[in-house]
Amino acid sequence: MQLMLDTANLKEIEQALQYCQLAGVTTNPSIMKKEGNVPFFEHMRAIKALIGEDATLHVQVIGNDCDTIVKEAKRIHKELGDNTFVKIPVSKEGLKAMQILRKEGIGVTATSVYTTFQGIMAVLAGARYMACYYNRMLDVNIDAQQVIGEIQHFIDESGSDCQIVAASFKNIQEITSSFACGASFCTVPYDVFMKGLSMPCIDKAVEDFKKDWNAVHGENVTIADL
Ligand code: G3P
Numbered sequence: 001m002q003l004m005l006d007t008a009n010l011k012e013i014e015q016a017l018q019y020c021q022l023a024g025v026t027t028n029p030s031i032m033k034k035e036g037n038v039p040f041f042e043h044m045r046a047i048k049a050l051i052g053e054d055a056t057l058h059v060q061v062i063g064n065d066c067d068t069i070v071k072e073a074k075r076i077h078k079e080l081g082d083n084t085f086v087k088i089p090v091s092k093e094g095l096k097a098m099q100i101l102r103k104e105g106i107g108v109t110a111t112s113v114y115t116t117f118q119g120i121m122a123v124l125a126g127a128r129y130m131a132c133y134y135n136r137m138l139d140v141n142i143d144a145q146q147v148i149g150e151i152q153h154f155i156d157e158s159g160s161d162c163q164i165v166a167a168s169f170k171n172i173q174e175i176t177s178s179f180a181c182g183a184s185f186c187t188v189p190y191d192v193f194m195k196g197l198s199m200p201c202i203d204k205a206v207e208d209f210k211k212d213w214n215a216v217h218g219e220n221v222t223i224a225d226l
Helices: 010-017 029-033 040-051 066-080 092-104 116-124 134-139 144-158 172-180 190-197 200-217
Strands: 002-006 024-026 056-060 084-089 108-113 129-133 163-167 185-188
Touching (some): 002 010, 002 190, 010 040, 010 190, 024 040, 024 163, 024 185, 040 056, 040 066, 056 066, 056 129, 066 084, 066 092, 092 108, 092 116, 108 116, 116 129, 116 144, 129 144, 134 144, 134 172, 144 163, 144 172, 163 172, 172 185, 185 190
Parallel strands (some): 002 024, 002 185, 024 056, 084 108, 108 129, 129 163
């Protein structure tokens, strides 16, 4: 169980890396929009430089038809190389493209997964990762935990190497629930990530411990000063 960051913002990635090792970074066109009209591949290379060679980068295609998706995937693979996975929505055209890319040895992250059936189709198409949209499922009254659990069961039973990256989070509960029902990764927006670490009760606990220490040793004395 590992964390990825769902952002293309370099500062956010730098900040998050101070708190934990990131297994990867995921982007999509809506996330890229927030960065403005930046040079696409240079920006992706800057993300790779920050997260390191062992972390994965997941870059989404724009095209809706199989031919365009395949062309974009090949270009992404050529420009960004190893440990970059091409995000392709699990649509009819997306599945057609996945069949072709599997033969080319280009790693795919199936995305926009709302249903168990989509997940099964993506596994059968050879996807290496799968972005299941947790909060968006809840929005349309789909049981996200059940879907993730069922897809993970199918992965286990079929011996596939596909790994679930739960995505689309609005709160911490959704992240912990995703892990609890079998997701290998959660990709988390920076604001949700920080919300989980910025709780008044944590600050109060730290403050209370400090007060008790100070009561015995006085202000500004640390263990290192003893
Ligand atoms: O990684 C997919 C994710 O970005 C979708 O999130 O917040 O747009 O539902 P959201």
